[in-house]
Amino acid sequence: MLAVTALRNLTACIVVIGNEVLSGRTQDANIRFLAQRLGDMGMPVREVRIIPDVTDTIVRTINEVRAAFDHVFTTGGIGPTHDDITSECIAAAFGVPWEPHPVVWARMEAHYPPGSFNAARQRMATMPRGAVLIDNGQTIAPGFSMGNVHVMAGVPAIMRVMFDMLAPTLPVGTPVISRSVHARDMREGDLAAGLTDIQARYPTLDLGSYPYYRDNVAGVAIVAKGTDAVLAESAIAEVTALFKDLGGTPLDGEPG
Amino acid sequence: MLAVTALRNLTACIVVIGNEVLSGRTQDANIRFLAQRLGDMGMPVREVRIIPDVTDTIVRTINEVRAAFDHVFTTGGIGPTHDDITSECIAAAFGVPWEPHPVVWARMEAHYPPGSFNAARQRMATMPRGAVLIDNGQTIAPGFSMGNVHVMAGVPAIMRVMFDMLAPTLPVGTPVISRSVHARDMREGDLAAGLTDIQARYPTLDLGSYPYYRDNVAGVAIVAKGTDAVLAESAIAEVTALFKDLGGTPLDGEPG
16 A cells, blocks of 8 residues: 555645526535545545636636646536636636637537537537547537646536546545544534644544534534544544543444 | 616625535535525625635635625634634734634633633634624624624524624625526527627626426526616516527526
8 A cells, every 4th residue: 555655645626617606596516526526536625616607717717726736627617608618718728729629520510400510519619729528428518628627517417427537537646534423412612622632643634523413402523534544543533532531422423 | 776776796705614515525505595695785706715724725815805805705614623713814814913802702701611611612702803793692603704804604504693693784786686587498509699699788687598407308597697677687588589589488487
């Protein structure tokens, strides 16, 4: 396992592009899926941005985050309508032409009935020069990668297919694992000092404390995340002992 | 209504602070609530950032967005544990001391049994100098405002109470309203050219096109958002006519 644990932790950023999430019309369903999958691959998400369909904002954001994180994953804005401007913005961000992609163009032209491969659909076959397709087994707007920026659909079912196609092409870091313990008879304010001490003894772990309310009972869950399962188990054992010291009743895992 | 419609549109930014959303452990439940409420108040959300419990990231992000947007709303990181660092980061961002708040301190000291108002809970009574409390009718960690930055809890039930207390103190812009039409027998790619023309005739509206899939039927919903209901209704009437021209069956509103 030495080779694996020696890998640097990769970082990911998600950019959700679309007015519908910002306006509250739509509940985002992509962030959590991507965060879990990328964490499992050892590429934890370190930041998410949700931005509107505005050219300047998209271009500026993409250029900022592609420099700051190892990989960037965008969702939304690659359909055929006037508010779908992600693809041309990626071209602008990279300073390359936005031009017909011969493979996609030919495939979509063959797919649609004569006359239906119109100007709007042709936009979906237009990509930044150098784009590498993220295929999805269908002829709908394909996703693509430009360098470390991976451009996917906003519709969750399509995004997930695209991510499944993309994932094997991505580098893999050390998977993030988690261990947890909770108690229905503990409060964060009583635990905090002891938790601070435990966190200090495990600097490579991320120890999270999450109060919860279930059936009118207030409890707290402690989650240790990191890349070393033995350390995480050891830290959670210490938290379990802390719960007991304080008169609490620790229960394995997170509240069901 | 002239006075109201003459108001400049205010802008809002949401900053979600917490590793639990970034790791995919928790599905965020605050963004949509805030986006809808702020839109109704005429302060549409123009950007969301989800960032980790990391001091440098929080301080840098807060300073960036408080300069770029009229109002900033943060959720998360104001509890008693080691990973709750939002309050001290806000003080650092504003360059002011982080110090005991006499009102909160006295209230919490009176609330807890002797000995239970410990160092961890005292941190919740410690605030940036100049903070204005966002009361929530309880003695749990209060939220606060520093200038145009409004700091709230991450637990949705508590955040909502805080926002209800905060909202009447905020300026009000022109409420964002929306009108919509949808069809189960239309595709975005056939509508796109006509929609682009309609959007061009209504530059003050935001015309969104949203494909959907229900019961194995693919349809599309068109939503016009703006501050002028008459214009929005007029634009949606044009979209309805476009649907009919293309042989579709327009239905009022969004798909149920």
